[in-house]
Every structure is written in C-alpha cells, then in structure tokens.
Amino acid sequence: MTAKLNVNIDHVATIREARKTIEPSIITAAVICEQAGADGITVHLRGDRRHIQDRDIELLREVVTTYLNVEMAATDEMIEIAVRTKPDAVSLVPESPNEVTTEGGLDVIGNFEVVKNAVQQLKAADIFVSIFIDPDLDQISRAKSAGAQQVELCTAEYAELTLSSRAAHGEGAQKASAETDRIRAAAVHGADLGLIVAAGHGLTYRNVGALAAIPEITEFNIGHNIISRSVFVGLDQAVREMIEAIK
C-alpha cells in the first residue's frame, strides 16, 4: 500500500507573515493540496507564531476535508488550542526558541510525565496523537507507554546525509544506507508495538523513495521541498509530483 502524504503548508504562511498581510492564502493552499491528491494538511503552530497563526488553525479546521494534523509543543497553551479547535491529529514536537526549524525528535524518556499528560488530555478530546521522535528504539517504546497512537520518525539525519551528491559515493553512501537501516528498524519496532508509523523532516523528491519502500511507514509529512518546487511549477503540480515520488 502506498504511504499517505500530508503536505506541510507552513511556508505559505511564512511568505504571508514576511509582509504581515493576507496573501498567499493558506486556505487556498490547503484546498489546492487536497485537490491534487494530498491525504492531509499539516501545520506547525509554533510558540513564536512565526508562520501559522491561531486563526489559521480555526479556518483550516472549517475548510480541510481530508485530515488536519497540527504539530505543536506539549505546553498548556498549545493543548488548550488543540482541545478547542479539534484537529484530526496532533503531533507533539520539541521546540526551542531560536531554532530555524525543528531540530530533532521529542525526548519522551526525559520528559515522560509532561508528554504522557499531554497525550492523555488530547486523547480525552478525541484527538489522534502522534509523537515526533528520533528513530531510537527506546524512545519509541516510551512513546507507546505514554499512550501515543502514532510515532513520526525524524528523518533530519537521513535528509542531511542524502542532500548532496556526497550521498551517492563512498563513505557518504554508507552513512546514508546505515541511517536508512536505522529508520527501518525503528519503523518495524513501532509497528510491532502497534503504533502507526509516519516519517518526516527534510524529505525531498529525490530521497523519499528509499523510505517509501519501507512498508511499516504509512504516512509522510513533507513541506519545505514541495513548497519550494511550487514556486516554479505551481502547488498542484508540486504535490502531484511528490505523490508520484512516494509511489
């Protein structure tokens, strides 16, 4: 079965917020993604509100007919917003104030009680809960103990190793292959525990194929590469091309 694609449209809001204006519309973006065949829409409501705003979540909840996945930190402020707006899914992610983007998976082991508490509150509001996590077997086991229904494996390391032509040769290729194996083992472990397994971060048209070949990974969350390509070919085509790359 082909893995699902949720398109992360944060960077449409990044352009809008560069001018603090009304365009480009993330609502239009969400509809185009859905019409191009995306299985869902993902957005990250950050504490600093650098791109997605609270009102975007409210509007997207009204408009998105496929699946709305909101990434957020496990804070009281964010949980309150989720419980009120009721996205289909929440993905708990770590957040530090000055990061350019999410810098790795959530440390569930080190923050177990906070994470478990957040998962319980979200599930009580009928929200499906995923945890963004490094491809680490112990972290995945703890995510299961915390009550998560899904883990999203952080592919940042894999993305880094496959970004340039270094990846095609010698040591670079070996490291990329070892990281692919680590992700595969993590996916199998998650599936064995009864978790749904997703993956994301830094994935591209070129590097998604090797991970799409791992049957345990049933969902991808991809943003930057799709939105980047959409500047040149349009969002509809950029989404369709990613769906083909996953297939």
Ligand code: PXP
């Ligand atoms: N998954 C998670 C949890 C993320 O934080 C991000 C980035 O917001 C993505 C997926 C998408 O990453 P990218 O924009 O690099 O495709």
